[in-house]
Amino acid sequence: MAKTKSTSAQFVSTGICNFCQGEFEKPRMSQHLKFCKQRKAYQETANSTDAEKTRLFQLFVEGRYLPMYWLHLEMPASALLEDLDSFLRAMWLECCDHLSGFKVGKIAYSSPEPYFEWVDEEQDEPDTEQPEAENVVPDEVVAATDAASPQAKLTPDEAIGNLVELLYTEYRAYLTDLIGQPLEEIENKLLDLFTTRVQSDTTLLGSPEVQKEIHSLAHVIEIGLMESLAQADEENQYMDVELEKAVQVGTKFSYTYDYGSSTYLTLKVMAEREGVPVKDEDGDLVRILAQNVPPPMVCRECGKPATHVIAGYYDVTENALCEECAKKSEFRDGMLLPVVNSPRVGVCAYTGGVEMAWEFEEEEWEEDEEDEEGEGEEEGE
Ligand SMILES: [Zn+2]
Ligand SMILES: [Zn+2]
Ligand SMILES: [Zn+2]
Known part of the structure; x- marks a missing residue:
């Protein structure tokens, strides 16, 4: 209806260099960072201290489908992919502790610890975990039970979401023996998993919505299993791997946050140098060299700036x-x-990250300790 008010067609993405505060078009920022005088001065100051020099990677990150959100970063080559993951979550992505992973060529790097706790370890009444106790679990225990347990009341969407996450984290245990099996076998396995691990209340399983989802999920898995036959040489690792062991200058790689409502990022190692890494008080290893200016977002009804x-x-x-x-x-x-300056704007429950973008205040260039605190850019309700 209000499509003509959209500015996206004429929009040219620009960003701010965190050293000189200069604004540059996205394709020129990389070149600018090479020659920025303030950055050079900053590096020289840092390198003149006694601090140990180390190999540093300069990374470029952008939203794969929303490329108007982008960052130039610098971090030690010896830092872990996990550190980069934590940074991206804090800066751009974290909403409800979803799973994430990097993909470099044929190697997939995932989080070491799946976040899903299927069995509540702090449960002091082991009886409540036994199937026969299911129908006599007192209300308080039900309330205290992990939301992911089969007893929790879930909406069809949540239940399917949990099933997908379960398959994702434990797919080797459940799916690899289904390679080459007919579709009905896969579907039976899913139904079985659903009742034993996701939702024991069979009324939900009986709902046409859930039936339909499970049926199409079985189809997708069948295709996926065929593909996994084809990609048998693909390797799975955890992301507690040093950057320099996974990538080098020129490497393009990708990152996915949340395998349900995914946010996809594309990354590239732009350059490397020897220098003193800048750590702030909370020990962040990743520094933001430049970030996009928030793209214009206008109200679809009236054309005023959107909130x-x-x-x-x-x-x-x-x-x-x-x-x-x-x-x-x-x-x-x-x-x-x-509206937040992130490729996860409008997705799941994302309300914005920790504001870390503008930390290069001139005072921080000195050796003085600054106790500036990053403030959230959006206030919660
Ligand atoms: Zn600059
Ligand atoms: Zn979420
Ligand atoms: Zn409006």
């Missing part, structure tokens, strides 16, 4: 609202998310 996006749309820029129109709209609570 909210409607959650769940593929194209968030076409589904943004200003404060006023948001109030007038039928969208409530969880359906509206704040």
